[in-house]
Amino acid sequence: MHWITCDKVSHESCLLDQVLELIMNEKPPNANSLFLNEDSEKPHLPERGLRQLRKAMQKRASSTQKRMSCITRQSARNFLRRNAFVLFTVAAVALGK
Numbered sequence: 001m002h003w004i005t006c007d008k009v010s011h012e013s014c015l016l017d018q019v020l021e022l023i024m025n026e027k028p029p030n031a032n033s034l035f036l037n038e039d040s041e042k043p044h045l046p047e048r049g050l051r052q053l054r055k056a057m058q059k060r061a062s063s064t065q066k067r068m069s070c071i072t073r074q075s076a077r078n079f080l081r082r083n084a085f086v087l088f089t090v091a092a093v094a095l096g097k
Contacts (some may be wrong), residue, residue, distance in 0.1 A: 080087070
């Protein structure tokens with residue numbers, strides 16, 4: 001490290017120069033550049049983890065699609081009966097009564 005000699009310069013400016021030199025020479029940990037690397041900030045999942053995640057998402061989407069395809073008149077009626085109080089409350093608030 002190069003230290004500036006303080007013969008003809010005031011002590012404060014000498015200290016400022018030294019601090020500036022330290023800051024300029026400081027390197028971020030595990031980085032080769034002063035610029036941020038966006039890829040290094042993202043957590044990397046291993047290939048196995050990605051496959052498992054994709055498989056779980058596909059399984060969930062297919063089960064949701066299966067449930068939505070089998071809505072019957074009776075299941076809709078049961079839904080309305082179970083949620084009648086909430087639906088009437090929302091309707092009353094919307095109408096302002």
